[in-house]
Amino acid sequence: MADIGAHSGGRRVKNGHESLATSPGVTLAESLRQKLEGAIAAGHLEPGSRLDEQEIAQRFGVSRTPVREAFRLMAANNLVELRGRQGATVRSIKAQALIEMFQVMAELEGLCARLAARRVSQAWGAEIGEIHQRLVAAGETGDIDVFYDINQEFHEAIYEASRNSFLADQTRKLRNQVAAYRRRVTRMPNRIADTVREHEAIMQAILAHDPERAHSAMRDHVNLLGDNLLDFLAAFE
Amino acid sequence: MADIGAHSGGRRVKNGHESLATSPGVTLAESLRQKLEGAIAAGHLEPGSRLDEQEIAQRFGVSRTPVREAFRLMAANNLVELRGRQGATVRSIKAQALIEMFQVMAELEGLCARLAARRVSQAWGAEIGEIHQRLVAAGETGDIDVFYDINQEFHEAIYEASRNSFLADQTRKLRNQVAAYRRRVTRMPNRIADTVREHEAIMQAILAHDPERAHSAMRDHVNLLGDNLLDFLAAFE
DNA sequence: TAGTGCCGTTTTGTATACATATATTGATGT
DNA sequence: ACATCAATATATGTATACAAAACGGCACTA
Structure with a gap:
């Protein structure tokens, strides 16, 4: 055991x-x-x-x-x-359930991003920028476990920025549910580079106070991760 | 006690x-x-x-x-x-938390409606129509408890039609969490007439296979209910 | 040989007893 | 009179004992 x-x-x-x-x-x-x-x-x-x-x-x-x-x-x-x-x-969690969960997660994280875009302050911009820089650094180093943790920090910062603690909670819980599966995906070929690029798009949209763009950027990001995860699982079954 | x-x-x-x-x-x-x-x-x-x-x-x-x-x-x-x-x-649940919960619920129910619009069959149209007719009848009778139950049926039918059982589950749970507060709102002046009208808009959008319109119609519906609930609570505090 | 039913073992569900933390009450002092 | 502290009471947390259901192996039968 x-x-x-x-x-x-x-x-x-x-x-x-x-x-x-x-x-x-x-x-x-x-x-x-x-x-x-x-x-x-x-x-x-x-x-x-x-x-x-x-x-x-x-x-x-x-x-x-x-x-x-x-x-x-x-x-x-x-x-x-x-x-x-x-x-x-x-x-x-079966593949079908994972698809369903990512569909919901994309929407919830998208909502976080949308609200963040409406509510975010200047100071927060510095904070998220700092996190992102560390993410880039970890990506270059190739330390996957560190990258995974900083990635989590990035999303957590957006949860908080939504200023909706119930939403933050729900999204966090959902994230934890798929965590066991998700962690494996970080090791996929282009996942790190893609993540960095997608995060940049999300960050820019939020800092530009563009709710709709932030929403769709985040939704795409989560959906892409979901697709990667399913590809990964498919390789084993 | x-x-x-x-x-x-x-x-x-x-x-x-x-x-x-x-x-x-x-x-x-x-x-x-x-x-x-x-x-x-x-x-x-x-x-x-x-x-x-x-x-x-x-x-x-x-x-x-x-x-x-x-x-x-x-x-x-x-x-x-x-x-x-x-x-x-x-x-x-404090008023602030209710606001947050309705914001999430609007998004989730909106997603249900959007997916339903994409996936719904002809037979389902008959089913939801039958439910809606009973809702109208209950509205005319003025039997509030019956109205409340049929209203629930209407939403439940849309959860199922989304064909995403995880989403259906999450939405149901959220609905149950606010149920104790929600029930009181049904007794508000124009709530019954408004509900019937809003349901019609949702139904039409879904049956017309118009995901975006279904989404926004449902989101508005839930948000209006949330506003009514807050008005109601404000009268007591 | 494959399938079925019985019996023993294992594990879960529930009851009860005990330990410990919190709340309450009353006494005491200022 | 009010505040503070202590002792008691009450309720929660944990351990253990018992009941009952599910699992597994075995023998028996077709």
């Missing part, structure tokens, strides 16, 4: 349990949720793999109760699938 | 417990979720009111465990708020 947190610097405490950020005031269920969601997004837990209550409970040195509650919380974010009396599995 | 299910024909079984659909193969937590979500949507549970684990457990004659799990599941749909060690409350 997948080794949760093995790559995320997860060191085990002396009694053989994975360490759980044991800050006071935070429940075990919530800590578990964060850990497990991180493991899913990072791809350490394969989509479709079963989540064994007892195993996870033992691994983290807690009882089944907080583990079960964490599963329910994760179902909130559509990251696990609960089938009554048949356990929990990491949600596996 | 709010009387769960008092208006939904909720009869109590002999031992004083609310009846839970006790079909085999369905867990108590899931049954509870359905019951409670229904009570929230119907307005029998006030937004902001606290959900007491013990009380609900006693009311339905179960232990706290399935009640807690039901709370976690409901948090999935953003219908309850869980604050660590401070219990669960029915999510209360």
Whole structure:
């Protein structure tokens, strides 16, 4: 079975349990949720793999109760699938569902961009410019994991700039749902160069306060990524 | 405290417990979720009111465990708020958040309409026409609860017609989140007549296979409803 | 040999008991 | 009288025990 947190610097405490950020005031269920969601997004837990209550409970040195509650919380974010009396599995997304999700995501991210174009300030321009420069630098270095993270920062900045926190939340959640699949795409041939170019178009439209152009630029960007992702998956099936 | 299910024909079984659909193969937590979500949507549970684990457990004659799990599941749909060690409350949506939610909902329902316009068949035209006729009839009768339900049917038909089940799901969830507030608006002066007129515009655009017009007609419809809702709330604050 | 039904094992669902954090209340002091 | 602090009470979080359903293997039969 997948080794949760093995790559995320997860060191085990002396009694053989994975360490759980044991800050006071935070429940075990919530800590578990964060850990497990991180493991899913990072791809350490394969989509479709079963989540064994007892195993996870033992691994983290807690009882089944907080583990079960964490599963329910994760179902909130559509990251696990609960089938009554048949356990929990990491949600596996079929190609058809991915198409549907990207269609929605394109629209939501497009809305973020449109609102950002209407509401954005001068200071924000400097901020996004700085992020973009770092993205370009990472692209030239070829450090894919860094590129992935900065890319995320770029989109996050636009979520915030939309000044609609509900929209930002929804979009973020959707992004997290496809994260496990998405990460693989970054490694595709022209993806990095394309991303940089597309981001520039989005940035220009927003800074020019052109909502419609910002909307369509962002929508195209997300759709292209979706197409790439489907191409990638098709190569495996 | 709010009387769960008092208006939904909720009869109590002999031992004083609310009846839970006790079909085999369905867990108590899931049954509870359905019951409670229904009570929230119907307005029998006030937004902001606290959900007491013990009380609900006693009311339905179960232990706290399935009640807690039901709370976690409901948090999935953003219908309850869980604050660590401070219990669960029915999510209360502030005016600002409602504005944000309607902005997103307008976009999502607009996307449903756009896709429907592209994909809809002849047979579907008959179906939606039949629903609309019933809506008009209910409007003339003035039976507001029936009108509300048929209105929901109309929108649901468009969700399905989009042929994007993920989008349909997201939109439905969002609709459920604001349901408790929305229901009150139906009683506003011109809302019924306006709704009928707006639905006609949407229907025509979809049946004419005009995606852009369908999109904007639906978006306007949702936005107008949102405006009405805000007017309504403003009258109370 | 393939299929079917039975039985034991495993895992999930629920109840209950216990630990701990938060809220409330009352006493005390200024 | 009001504020503050402490002790108690209440509710949530977690652990464990028990019940029941699903899974798997095996024997039996056609």
